[in-house]
Amino acid sequence: MHFTSEQRLDDGVLARAFTLGETPGTLWTPDSAAPAPLILMAHNGGLHRREPRLVARARYTAAQGYAVAAIDHPGHGDRPRSAADEQARADLRRAMRAGEPVDEIFESLVGPLVEKAVPEWRTTLDALLALPGIGGPVGYAGMTAIGIRLAVAEPRIAAAGFFAGGYVPRAQREEARQITIPLLFLLQWDDEGNPRQRALDLFDAFGSKEKTLHANPGGHVGTPWFEVEDGDRFFGRHLK
Amino acid sequence: MHFTSEQRLDDGVLARAFTLGETPGTLWTPDSAAPAPLILMAHNGGLHRREPRLVARARYTAAQGYAVAAIDHPGHGDRPRSAADEQARADLRRAMRAGEPVDEIFESLVGPLVEKAVPEWRTTLDALLALPGIGGPVGYAGMTAIGIRLAVAEPRIAAAGFFAGGYVPRAQREEARQITIPLLFLLQWDDEGNPRQRALDLFDAFGSKEKTLHANPGGHVGTPWFEVEDGDRFFGRHLK
Numbered sequence: 001m002h003f004t005s006e007q008r009l010d011d012g013v014l015a016r017a018f019t020l021g022e023t024p025g026t027l028w029t030p031d032s033a034a035p036a037p038l039i040l041m042a043h044n045g046g047l048h049r050r051e052p053r054l055v056a057r058a059r060y061t062a063a064q065g066y067a068v069a070a071i072d073h074p075g076h077g078d079r080p081r082s083a084a085d086e087q088a089r090a091d092l093r094r095a096m097r098a099g100e101p102v103d104e105i106f107e108s109l110v111g112p113l114v115e116k117a118v119p120e121w122r123t124t125l126d127a128l129l130a131l132p133g134i135g136g137p138v139g140y141a142g143m144t145a146i147g148i149r150l151a152v153a154e155p156r157i158a159a160a161g162f163f164a165g166g167y168v169p170r171a172q173r174e175e176a177r178q179i180t181i182p183l184l185f186l187l188q189w190d191d192e193g194n195p196r197q198r199a200l201d202l203f204d205a206f207g208s209k210e211k212t213l214h215a216n217p218g219g220h221v222g223t224p225w226f227e228v229e230d231g232d233r234f235f236g237r238h239l240k
Numbered sequence: 241m242h243f244t245s246e247q248r249l250d251d252g253v254l255a256r257a258f259t260l261g262e263t264p265g266t267l268w269t270p271d272s273a274a275p276a277p278l279i280l281m282a283h284n285g286g287l288h289r290r291e292p293r294l295v296a297r298a299r300y301t302a303a304q305g306y307a308v309a310a311i312d313h314p315g316h317g318d319r320p321r322s323a324a325d326e327q328a329r330a331d332l333r334r335a336m337r338a339g340e341p342v343d344e345i346f347e348s349l350v351g352p353l354v355e356k357a358v359p360e361w362r363t364t365l366d367a368l369l370a371l372p373g374i375g376g377p378v379g380y381a382g383m384t385a386i387g388i389r390l391a392v393a394e395p396r397i398a399a400a401g402f403f404a405g406g407y408v409p410r411a412q413r414e415e416a417r418q419i420t421i422p423l424l425f426l427l428q429w430d431d432e433g434n435p436r437q438r439a440l441d442l443f444d445a446f447g448s449k450e451k452t453l454h455a456n457p458g459g460h461v462g463t464p465w466f467e468v469e470d471g472d473r474f475f476g477r478h479l480k
Contacts, residue, residue: 189453200440203455204429210456210464211457212455213429213455214452214454215443215452215455216450216451216453217449217450224452230470230473237466
C-alpha cells in the first residue's frame with residue numbers, strides 16, 4: 001500500500017490517497033491516539049470515490065472515531081471502463097428509458113463487478129489492518145451486492161450497513177441467507193432504480209438475528225443525513 | 241388534574257400519578273430546571289400504564305429531558321371494561337385460535353376506543369401544558385390508531401412515533417393521508433397480530449414528507465431497546 005497524498009482536514013481527520021496494485025483508494029483516519037475500528041465504504045453506479053456526498057459521509061464517520069476506507073472498484077472512478085461495461089451501461093440507460101426489463105442487464109453489469117471487487121477489498125483489508133492505528137473489528141457500509149459477498153467470504157466483517165438492494169445479482173440473493181452478522185439495511189422508499197418489493201424480500205432473506213430496516217421517502221440519492229448518524233450509532237454498538 | 245402520589249426515582253425522574261375526571265394517568269418529569277418538551281405515550285391491548293416495559297421506556301425518555309405522560313384509556317388498566325369490550329376480546333381470541341378473519345372484530349374493538357380515547361388525550365394535553373416546567377412542542381409515541389386520529393385532530397402534536405399498525409380501523413387508514421408531521425413508524429417484522437403488508441401500506445399512505453420506517457425481526461413485544469434510543473433522537477430533532 002503506497003500513500004500518494006495526504007491532507008489534514010479541519011475536523012482533524014487525516015485523508016490519505018493510496019494505491020494497492022491496480023486499486024486506488026482513500027483512507028480517512030480520526031485525530032486520536034487509540035486504535036480506530038475500520039469501516040469499508042463501497043459504492044456503485046460508476047461513481048468516483050471522491051464524489052462529494054460519499055466523501056462527506058466518510059469524513060463525518062472518521063470524525064466519530066472510525067478509520068474509513070473507500071476504493072475505486074474496477075470500472076469506477078480513475079479506473080478504465082471495459083468495453084463490456086460501457087455496453088451494459090448504455091443498454092441499461094436505453095432499457096430504463098424504454099421501460100423494458102433490466103434484470104439481465106444488471107446481472108451482466110453487477111455480477112462480474114462483485115466477482116472482481118471482493119478480492120480487491122480483501123487484499124485492501126489485509127493492508128489496512130497492517131497499518132498502525134487501525135484495529136479490528138471491521139464494518140462494511142454501502143452497496144448491497146458487494147457487501148453480501150464480502151460478508152459471506154470474510155469473517156473479519158463484524159457488522160454491515162447495506163444500501164438499496166432492489167437489483168442484486170442472483171448469486172448474492174442466494175447468499176443473503178448465509179449472512180448472520182448484525183445488519184442495518186437502508187432503503188429509499190421511492191428509489192426508481194431499486195424495486196421496493198425486491199429490497200423488502202432481500203431484507204426478509206438475511207439470516208441475521210439482528211437486522212434492522214430503515215426506509216425513507218424519496219429517490220436513490222435522497223437519503224436524509226440523520227441516517228448517516230444512525231449508521232454510526234449502529235457501528236458504535238457493534239465495533240466499539 | 242389531581243396528583244395522587246409522587247415518587248422520586250433513582251435517575252432523578254419524578255413519577256406522579258394523577259387523575260383527570262375519569263382518566264387515571266402517570267406523568268414522568270426530568271430533574272431539570274428548563275421547561276421539558278412533552279411526549280404523550282399511548283398503548284393498547286388492555287395493558288396497564290404501569291406495565292414494566294412501558295414504564296421503562298417512559299422513565300428512560302424522561303431521563304433524556306422529556307416530560308412523558310401515559311393514561312389508562314377506557315377499558316384499560318384500572319378502568320372498568322365494558323361488556324362489549326369483554327365480548328370483543330373473547331371473540332378476538334377465539335377467531336385468532338381458529339385462524340379466522342379478525343378485521344371486523346378489531347374494527348369493533350379499536351374503532352370505539354379511538355373515539356373515546358382521543359378526546360381524553362386532548363383534555364389531558366390541556367391540563368399538562370398548564371403545569372409549570374412543561375413546554376411545547378408536543379410529541380406522541382405508541383399505538384398507531386389513536387396516534388393517527390390525535391395527530392389529525394390536534395395541531396399541537398409536532399412529531400409522532402407510531403408502533404405496529406397492521407390492524408388500524410378503516411377511518412384511521414383514510415386519515416393517514418392527512419398527516420403531515422414528521423413520523424417514525426416502528427414495525428416488528430414478524431408481529432403475528434399485525435400483518436406486515438398492511439403496516440407497509442399504511443407507512444406508504446402517510447402524507448408526511450419526513451417519515452421513516454424502522455423494522456426489526458421478531459414478534460410484537462420483541463422491539464430491541466436501541467429503538468427506544470432512536471425514538472428519543474427522533475424527538476430530539478423535532479421537539480428540542
